[in-house]
Amino acid sequence: MFIHILLRIRLVDPASEAKSLHRRAVAVGHHAPMLRVLACLAFSAAAVAQLPLPQRYRDAGVLRWASDAEGGAPFVFLDPARPELGEIGFEVEIADELGKMLGIAMRRVQAPFANLVQTLERDDCDFAMNGLEPTDARRVQVRFTRPYYVFQQQLSVAPGTTGVRTLADLAGKRVGALGESQSHKLLLAHPGIETVVYESSTTAYEDVLNGRTVAALADLPIARGLRPLYPRLVDVGEPFGEDYYVIAVRMDGADLQAVLDEAVGTLIANGTLERIYRKWNLWVPAEARLAEPEVVRKVRDGKAAEGAGEIAWGPAMASLGKAALVTFGISVASFALAVVVGLCIALVRLHGPLPLRWCAVGYVEMLRGTPILVQLLLLYYGLGSIGWLREMAPFAWVFKTDDYTAVRISILGLALNYSAYEAEIYRGALLAIPRGQREAAQALGLTTAQSLRHVIVPQALRLSLAPSTNDFIALFKDSSIVMVITVVELTKQYQMLANASGRFIVLGFVTCGLYLCMSLPLAFAARRFERRLDKDRA
């Protein structure tokens, strides 16, 4: 009875609800003492009346909510001007309000936006709240609460761009959007537009200013939240479309869904959400629709469309195959470059003049000692956006803006990083060649360069074959990191297909199979070549 009555509490006006509870409690004579106490508690705590959170969450003592702080303004972010405030954002404030209402501490869990649903399914968090839209694909994987925000889409372009006001004006042009977002899906629904997928909205806007895309499409809150960072961007056309942000909980979390749903309803009704949205300049007239029962029913109780979560295996396999070719091409090209650069660096380090030797040491240590992710981001969004550098040979060819800019920069970035490792392998191999071999070459009258070319380097390359092959196989897998600079390679394609369909296991095995199809023949070939060399040596 206690639970039953509590569940019926509507928190539109906590004080009046508490009085009502008191009346009901009096009517239920045999529970009178306990309910009297409860009613008194409700009166005294009317301002922060709490919803009955399921016991397992109370036992845990904390409610974990997942979101992605990367490029998260105004959702969740650190204000660089005031880092002492910690994470801020309108969703942080909503979470705080929910926490107060539920009487439990809230703890944010960092998760990539594209994997919020999987984070939830893995039980790494209790609910996800990060501008999630109630898509059909997600609807077969998780439960949604009623919406807490009505959002529209905003198109942004670089200054001076003309003739772009709607998506119809962007046929045949490159347009960026956050991967797995509603904007991304909207762009995919316009086959004439060449969609470029980003890991964060900030990088999508960077590329508009870099001239790599004509426009970026984003949820209105994102466009407004990031505007201070990109004051040069111009919003074009009116915000369009209408969709909703919802909180997602696991399929087995119907009780939590009910509590959160009720709590969101209260925040809407008591004006808390409006206050938060006005503070963050996110309030638009469409927010009035949040309270409409029809919207609540449609979003929370809607059913996934027929075939949602299904996957068309033919096109899916074709897209994975195509992405595997991208991975193969990038890996082979970058490793070939890494071998050449690495060998040159090793030779300079051992045989070059002293200043160049120090430069070679610096090159190796700098590239080995910093993360490849940072190097790629620095190349693509940092150096690639410096005008004079982009026009300087030979960088002009790498950085010039066309459909393959990201691919070229990926090859360059991976090659530079791996060349540092290759240089050390070759240096070790060169030092391992017996001194007598160099003397024999010298005694024959070969110059130092000829000795290296015909005697020392060929032997060193044979010695380095095994570790180099190992590096090449590692590069095949590491190449997936280029997805951060918009290249859709095998892992990214897998991620997109799996997120859209929920078929993580089957698609995961297929993807692993494709990686193995590329790396195993290489390993076999290297082993065979080594055996042949051993035969020569034996």
Next chain:
Amino acid sequence: MIRLRSVGKRYGGRTLFERLDLDLVPGKTTVIMGPSGSGKSTLLRICNQLERHDAGVVSVEPIEIPAGLPEREWQRRATALRRRTGMVFQGYQLFPHLSVIDNVTLAPRFVRGVQRAVAEARAKELLELVGMAAAVDRFPARLSGGESQRVAIARALATEPEVLLLDEPTSALDPTSTEGVVQVIRDLRRRGFTLAMVTHDPDLGRSLADHLIELPQAARC
């Protein structure tokens, strides 16, 4: 003719030799002997500048290499001198990644600019001379010690050197292999090649020498 004048060499705090004069006379065999550590191998290596000398002059007309040359200039002159000498090492030092024929043709092709076909024809003649004609396509790892040393001699001869330097060519070989290599050296001597050989074997040295140089034990300073 390689000529050493007033050559001195110090090594590890010891004076190996000083004010040493040596002429490697064309058509003759010079044998250098001495106890271990006397510097006999070092002297041979100074002859083709695998080792730098500390005093005096090493010359092969018209190249003169005085001690103390700047590194770059020394490199230039030493390379020119080496192109007129051949060297056979105690440990053979064949190039393991190249077949026998490629070992022998490497220097003619890339140092002297001889066409591959011509270089190979000459290499086969030389391999025949040292009794290794059947091994042209084999790799060094498949050769015995004696076979390796005979190929090493053919490789050194392929550059048509004015003098062939042999650094203990038989010390790593068993008696049978030694006999084969010595036979090749005797044959070269008979054909009038200019040879300079370091050996610790007195009988072998005396049996081959036109000129015999015996180095004393190096003095510690």
